[in-house]
Structure formats: structure tokens, C-alpha cells
Amino acid sequence: MNWTTCAAALAYVSTHRHSRWALAVAATPRHLFVPRWWEHGSDGWELHDGPSDPDRWLDAAYRDTSLVTRVGPLHADYATEADRPHG
Incomplete structure (x- = not known):
């Protein structure tokens, strides 16, 4: 899978084709x-x-949805596989 293809698909479904944001989302x-x-x-x-x-x-x-990066005080960038946050 290629990220530019994914970004273009996201721009297509999440912006109006004449929107000034379409190119930015795709890039x-x-x-x-x-x-x-x-x-x-x-x-x-x-x-x-x-x-x-x-x-x-x-x-x-590249889904048109939010990703969770923090659960309680634990940010995913600093977590380990053993961490089991609550929240």
C-alpha cells in the first residue's frame, strides 16, 4: 500500500473537490x-x-476517523506492550 494513494482517497471522501483543503489533505x-x-x-x-x-x-x-494516542496519562508513544491503561 502506498501512502499517497491512501491520502488521495481520504481527500476524496473527506473534502469537497473544490475545497482549498483537498490538495493539502492529499499531500x-x-x-x-x-x-x-x-x-x-x-x-x-x-x-x-x-x-x-x-x-x-x-x-x-488514512481513515476518516480519530486515532486514540493517549489513554489516561499514558501516551502511546511511551507505552509498552505490557501496559494496560484504563480510561
């Missing part, structure tokens, strides 16, 4: 801003590391 490598994130699963919060799973990383970063 921004969003995945670089969120290398790690949390997703709520059946066993609580699960930590995801983008560089170790590039396809999932691009899929998550």
Missing part, C-alpha cells in the same frame, strides 16, 4: 504523525505500532 503524510496508537478491543486497550505493521498503519492513519 500530507498523516501516518508520520501517529506512529503508535491505541484501539479498544475485547481485552481493553490494545497498543498498535505502525512501523511493525505498515498495512494496518496506513489503513488506520
Whole structure:
């Protein structure tokens, strides 16, 4: 998967084609801003590391939704696989 293709698809679904923001959305490598994130699963919060799973990383970063980067005081960038935050 190529990030530019993902960014262009996100721009298509999230901006009006004549919007001044469409080109900016299509040209921004969003995945670089969120290398790690949390997703709520059946066993609580699960930590995801983008560089170790590039396809999932691009899929998550270029969805038209928010990614959770902090649960309580624990930021995903500083968490370990063993961390189980509550919140």
C-alpha cells in the first residue's frame, strides 16, 4: 500500500473537490504523525505500532476517523506492550 494513494482517497471522501483543503489533505503524510496508537478491543486497550505493521498503519492513519494516542496519562508513544491503561 502506498501512502499517497491512501491520502488521495481520504481527500476524496473527506473534502469537497473544490475545497482549498483537498490538495493539502492529499499531500500530507498523516501516518508520520501517529506512529503508535491505541484501539479498544475485547481485552481493553490494545497498543498498535505502525512501523511493525505498515498495512494496518496506513489503513488506520488514512481513515476518516480519530486515532486514540493517549489513554489516561499514558501516551502511546511511551507505552509498552505490557501496559494496560484504563480510561
